[in-house]
Amino acid sequence: MGAKKLISNQSSLNGVIKVPGDKSISHRAVMFGSIASGTTTIENFLPGEDCLSTIACFRKLGVTVHRDGSDVTVEGKGLSGLQEPETVLDVGNSGTTIRLLMGILSGRPFHSVLVGDESIGKRPMTRVTRPLAQMGAKITGRRDGEYTPLSLSGGALEGIEYKLPVASAQVKSAILLAGLQASGETTVIEPEKTRDHTEHMIRLFGGEVTSNGNVVTVKGGQQLTATHVNVPGDISSAAFFLVAGAIVPNSSIELTNVGLNPTRTGILEVLKAMGADMTIEEYESKSGEPAGNITIRTSSLTGTILSGDLIPRLIDEIPIIALLASQAEGKTVIKDAAELKVKETNRIDTVVNELRKLGANIDATEDGMIIHGRSGMLKGETVSSHGDHRIGMMLAVAALISNGEVYLEQSEAVAVSYPQFFTDLHSLFL
Ligand SMILES: O=C(O)C1=C[C@@H](OP(=O)(O)O)[C@@H](O)[C@H](O)C1
Ligand SMILES: C=C(OP(=O)(O)O)C(=O)O
Secondary structure, rough: OEEEEEEEEOOEEEEEEEEEEOOOHHHHHHHHHHHHHEEEEHHHHHHHHHHHHHHHHHOOOEEEEEEEEEEEEEEEHHHHHHOOOOOOEEEEOHHHHHHHHHHHOOOOEEEEEOOOOOOHHHHOOHHHHHHHHHHHEEEEHHHHHHHEEEEEEOOEEEEEEEEEEOOOHHHHHHHHHHHHHOOOHHHHHOOOOOOOOHHHHHHHHOEEEEEEOOOOEOOOOOOOOOOEEOEOOHHHHHHHHHHHHHHEEEEEEEEEEEEOOOOOHHHHHHHHHHOOOOEEEEEEEEEOEEEEEEEEEEEOOOOEEEEEEHHOOOOHHHHHHHHHHOEEEEEEEEEEOOHHHHHOHHHHHHHHHHHHHOEEEEEEEOOOOEEEEEOOOOOEEEEEEOOOOOHHHHHHHHHHEEEEOOOEHHHHHHHHHHOOOHHHHHHHOO
């Protein structure tokens, strides 16, 4: 596909957007529905490519999944209902799919081969396979098990106590999913608290899990029961419009049904700290997850520091926060974010290189970046998502404050987490 001409130089953005379902929760709803007994119904499922990869993998494991847009039905037959797949399980671009799936498959007495796209082939897997092997799974892979293709034979597992070397909800979740099938108890200790959707989901499906600060414990041998999951909107998708509303002149955007789980709302804290004009109206939680409406208006912004335990609560929002910071007064420093290097792309490099092309004043550091604010209007250039959905959407928002023509290569990557992104963005110009 050729480069996409982005809309640039906008004088205002106005409107209401219902952001699509949360990606993390949509993956987990299909996974838990598949290992529970009975029919699970999912409302507001995200039909993004990553979550469709999860559905495709579970179908190959013998689970019947019906989908009509964002309504999904999963016919679960319990963990023992999963069958050995006849062909390889392809996770596409999705790190969440491969890592959580390994946790489930570790306790199943059959063999599977897991593959993904070129980006997945560069993402580290021993962070998951090491604890799962300690519990009893047999997993091998390219380069000493670090990369796909991976080959996994599951079976009887033993519970462990495991201290995570990195703050990762995917690793925590994989261990908990294996722990549900293991003998005894499994405990995960996190260096910083990460998103807790797996813990919520275990409870929603009738299971038990205890969380005490950064320590999470599950008992093995639990049976889960099908339920209804109402997926709130994805704050990571809302983030692109929160920033667009804050930096494009004369704007006011209302985002409805945004998931407000406190392990995900770091971006709201950053917006507040920088002086954004924002109102949040929280309402009754859906399926155990809080949600609400957020209105954002243009305002003047000041630089800030992002570090420590805030980072896991906004890890996927850092690319768009870098753009936000380029329009603030003063310097913004992002540190303790080396995890960005092992996402769909090395997001420290892709953010810095692509925003520099548009004229932003931004430097890479070992574990983050430094953004010198008040870049003012950006300029026209051809930029690339490098196949990374979050980079593509960040650049489309950057184009709105560019005074030249901006072209985006590999724009189709946005469909990984937000297939309707360009349609929703364009609705704000009318
Ligand atoms: O558990 C999840 O759903 C996710 C966890 C995060 O990854 P890590 O666990 O690698 O930090 C995040 O970046 C990803 O988009 C989704
Ligand atoms: C890192 C991401 O997803 P995943 O790890 O599931 O590929 C993301 O969506 O930004």
